[in-house]
Amino acid sequence: MAVKREYRMEELARLAGITVRTLRFYRERKLIPPPRREGRIAWYDDHHLARLRTIAALLERGHTLNGIAELAEAFDHGRDVADLLGVGAPTEEEPVRLTPEELADRFAGQATPENLAAALELGYLGTDGDEIVHISRRLLDVSSALVREGIPLAEVLRAGKEVRSHADALADLFADLVLRHASEEDLPRLRPLARSVVEAELSLALDRRMRKQQ
Structure with missing residues (x-):
């Protein structure tokens, strides 16, 4: 078991490459959590x-201190990743661990407090200590690809919210179908069939939509 390290203010500032004055400023702005107090000593x-x-x-990536404070508050109040995924819950999606700066790099300055709050509310993001966890590598890759194509992240998240409601309805429809003719134990085995139907129907719908444009 790893021993938890603790530092006095001067040592922490030195390790972080900042001055004690800057550390005090960050603490006053609530950019960092309060230290543990032992008498007059802060640990x-x-x-x-x-x-x-x-x-x-x-800061190196151009974020302001006000923006960082809002991001920090969102991280501190975000749902734990275990609440999002369920402990031991089976899933075909691969979660992705990210640092806040990696998330900022993924979305080229669009990882704003407003967009982060929307992603947290959707359940795309959870927190695990100092890391952020995206619940699906596929969704993360697609959303960052759309942003690179010039679509604002806020619009991608709004679309994701609509897709979520349709996907929930499709999942309920398939589950009801299976339960009328089989049992709940058959759902995992038949799950790939449901996904294939949805993918094929979406592909055909996109074909129809593109033909309208011609």
Whole structure:
């Protein structure tokens, strides 16, 4: 079991490459969580160090301190990834772990507090300590690809919310169909069939939509 390291203010500032004055400023702005108090001594840990390094990385990428404060608040109030995925729940989707700066790089300055809040509300993102977890590598890759094509992330997230409601309706339809003729134990085995139907129907729908444009 790893021993939890703790640091006094001067040591933490040195490890983070900032001054004690800057550290105090960040603490006053609530960019970092409060330290553990032992009498008059404030003790910081690796969580504080990771947050300070994230702040430095985001500042280098052009984020303002106000924006970073809002991001930090969103991270601190985000749902734990275990709540999103369910402990031990089976899934075909591969979660992806990201640091806040990696997330910022993925979306080229569009990882704003508003967009982050929308992604957290949708359940695309969860938190795990100092890391962010996206619930699906496929969704992450597609959404970042759409942003690279010039579609604003806010629009991608709004579309994702609509797709979610349609996908829930399709899942309910398939589950009801199976349960009328089989049992709940058959759902995992028949799941690929449902996905194939949806993919084929979406492909045909896109064909019809593109023909209208011709």
